[in-house]
Amino acid sequence: MSNLEERIRRDLEPILEMADPRPRMSAYHDMPYAIFPYKPSEEFRLRAQLTMLGTRLTQQGKQVHRISLAECLDEAMRSQNPLEDWFAVEREQGVATIVDTVHAVLSEYSPLVDHVAGRMPAHPDPLRDIVFVVRAGALFPMYRTFSLPEQLKGQVHVPTVLFYPGDVEGAGGLKFMGVLDAEHNYRSKII
Numbered sequence: 001m002s003n004l005e006e007r008i009r010r011d012l013e014p015i016l017e018m019a020d021p022r023p024r025m026s027a028y029h030d031m032p033y034a035i036f037p038y039k040p041s042e043e044f045r046l047r048a049q050l051t052m053l054g055t056r057l058t059q060q061g062k063q064v065h066r067i068s069l070a071e072c073l074d075e076a077m078r079s080q081n082p083l084e085d086w087f088a089v090e091r092e093q094g095v096a097t098i099v100d101t102v103h104a105v106l107s108e109y110s111p112l113v114d115h116v117a118g119r120m121p122a123h124p125d126p127l128r129d130i131v132f133v134v135r136a137g138a139l140f141p142m143y144r145t146f147s148l149p150e151q152l153k154g155q156v157h158v159p160t161v162l163f164y165p166g167d168v169e170g171a172g173g174l175k176f177m178g179v180l181d182a183e184h185n186y187r188s189k190i191i
Helices: 002-015 038-060 068-082 083-093 095-109 112-118 146-149
Strands: 033-038 064-068 128-132 162-168 173-176
Touching: 002 033, 002 038, 002 146, 033 038, 033 083, 038 064, 038 128, 038 162, 064 068, 068 095, 068 112, 083 095, 112 146, 146 173
Parallel strands: 033 162, 064 128, 128 162
Antiparallel strands: 162 173
């Protein structure tokens, strides 16, 4: 059993199996979510493990929903311009410009938080529904996910786990993709 699989089975799954996982996920009643960091090199292994975890939870009566941040990114960018236009801008103006522009789109013009909130279960049952927020690596290096849980405060009513590609640094810092400086502003529980 890999370290990733062991952490999912030992640390995450027992919480999600509970009749009401929310108190174990967060000390804040309006923030029922946690962050599960993993090594970016384990992305494909994580996807396979989450499929199996979803099956096990479904067999126990849970309803697992996945929100792909890659799909949210795609939707946000297409809401502003066709992708071909974005590719042309990158070729003409360079990577640094497009990184700043994509960040502005996800922060201001078509906020990522709105795309995520719009994909939450329509009639949430906090005792049955569980949300996995996946594919955060697709946002690198344009958008760091450290502000996403805070922005979702009050909009998430079911147990939600953000699967975070990066390293844990110190007691509560997360280093996005293992590259960027660690952020220490997380109020969410790191599992």
